[in-house]
Amino acid sequence: MSTPFHLHNKTVLVTGASSGIGKQVAISCSAMGAKVVITGRDEKRLAETFSVLQGEGHSQFVCDLMDETQRNNLFDTIPAIDGYVHSAGVVAPVPVKFIAEKHIRYIMGVNFESAVLSVARLLKNKKLNDAASLVFFSSISVSYPYAGGALYTASKGAIEAYSKNLAIEILPKKMRSNVVVPAMVKTPLYEETKNQSMYRSAEEYESKYPLGLGMPEDVANACIYLLSEASRWVTGINLTLDGGFSIVK
Numbered sequence: 001m002s003t004p005f006h007l008h009n010k011t012v013l014v015t016g017a018s019s020g021i022g023k024q025v026a027i028s029c030s031a032m033g034a035k036v037v038i039t040g041r042d043e044k045r046l047a048e049t050f051s052v053l054q055g056e057g058h059s060q061f062v063c064d065l066m067d068e069t070q071r072n073n074l075f076d077t078i079p080a081i082d083g084y085v086h087s088a089g090v091v092a093p094v095p096v097k098f099i100a101e102k103h104i105r106y107i108m109g110v111n112f113e114s115a116v117l118s119v120a121r122l123l124k125n126k127k128l129n130d131a132a133s134l135v136f137f138s139s140i141s142v143s144y145p146y147a148g149g150a151l152y153t154a155s156k157g158a159i160e161a162y163s164k165n166l167a168i169e170i171l172p173k174k175m176r177s178n179v180v181v182p183a184m185v186k187t188p189l190y191e192e193t194k195n196q197s198m199y200r201s202a203e204e205y206e207s208k209y210p211l212g213l214g215m216p217e218d219v220a221n222a223c224i225y226l227l228s229e230a231s232r233w234v235t236g237i238n239l240t241l242d243g244g245f246s247i248v249k
Contacts, residue, residue: 003230004228004229004230004232005032005224005225005228005230006032006033006228007029007032007033007034007083007224007227007228008032008033008034009033010033010034010035010082010083010227011034011035011036011037011079011080011081011082011083012029012034012035012036012037012081012082012083012084012085012227013036013037013038013039013078013081013083013084013085014026014029014036014037014038014039014085014087015039015040015065015085015086015087015088015114015118016039016040016086016087016088016089017038017039017040017046017049017060017087018038018040018041018042018045018046018048018049019040019042019045019049019187019188020087020187020188020216021087021137021182021185021187021216021219021220022040022085022087022088023045023049023216024216024217024219024220025085025087025216025219025220025223026038026049026053027049027052027053027054027220028217028220028221028223028224029083029085029220029223029224029227030053030054030055030058031054031055032224032228033055034055034083034227035055035056035057035058036053036058036059037058037059037060037061037078037079037081038050038053038058038059038060038061039060039061039062039063039065039074040062040063040088041062041063041064042062043062046060046062047060059078061074061077061078065088065110065114065117065118066109066110066113066114068117071114071117071118071121072121075118075121075122075125075127076125078127079127080126080127080128080129081122081127081128081129081132082129082131082132082133082227083132083133083134083135083227084118084119084122084128084132084133084134084135085135085223085227086114086115086118086119086134086135086136086137087137088110088114088115089110089111089137090106090107090110090111091152092106092107092151092152093148093149093152094107094148094150094151095147095148096150099150099151103151104151107151107152107155108151108154108155108158111152111155111156111158111159112155112158112159112162115136115159115162116162119134119166123170128170128173128175130173130174130175131173131174131175131176131232132173132175132176133175133176133177133178133226133227133228133231134163134166134170134175134176134177134178135177135178135179135180135223135226135227136159136162136163136177136178136179136180137156137159137179137180137181137182138156138157138159138160138179138180138181138238139152139153139156139181139182139183140181140182140183140240140242140245140246141153141156142156142157142160142181143246144245144246144249159179160179160181160238163177163178163179163236163238164177164236167235167236168236171235176226176231176232176234176235176236177235177236178226178231178234178235178236178237178238178239179237179238179239180219180222180223180226180238180239180241181238181239181240181241181242182214182218182219182241182242183209183214183240183241183242183243183245183246184209184213184214184245185213185214185215185216185218185219186213186214186215186216187216208245208248208249209242209243209244209245210243210244210245210247210248211243211244212243213243214241214242214243218241219241222239222241226239
């Protein structure tokens, strides 16, 4: 039986592919038949991701998306793509009274500015094929804020607003833009975020998730849906993945 839930004959660019969710998205996309272009700042870890991709025709580029020269070189070099997953991002808690200009530049730069400027370059260089699908990441913390997360949640809220506007502007080419909104996922950042939570123990923290904490594969599967033809009628949405957190909060 044929299925639209595949990425055959598609080329997908994944940023932040050297670790965490971005790494798993790249791996899962390759398993679903895509040619994957991966990028990240850490050359060694990026090579590790590249080594476990399935299939052939993949490529890797070491790039700091906050460096204009490197960013432009990347988007001048890569082939035209059918899918774009912006997974590059940082979590850097800062209490509001200690926020300085450097924190705003860093967090908003990596989480928001790099995405916006990357897409602008892709569009200007005609690197997005017609009907391309673009996927960004927000966080459930936009709706469920936490102490120290003002800048992080602001950057993710900005991504949500940006994606909806982008979706309108790229409609003439049948392109789509959507946002995946995960709750807590067990990545290398999990322990850091958990230790900063208000809960007294890991057990209390994890009890807030009736279906358990998410795994990178859960998020990657959502991305595959949004990249595939199965979601051809879906654009401008925020897809929440939270293991039931929001309905029992």
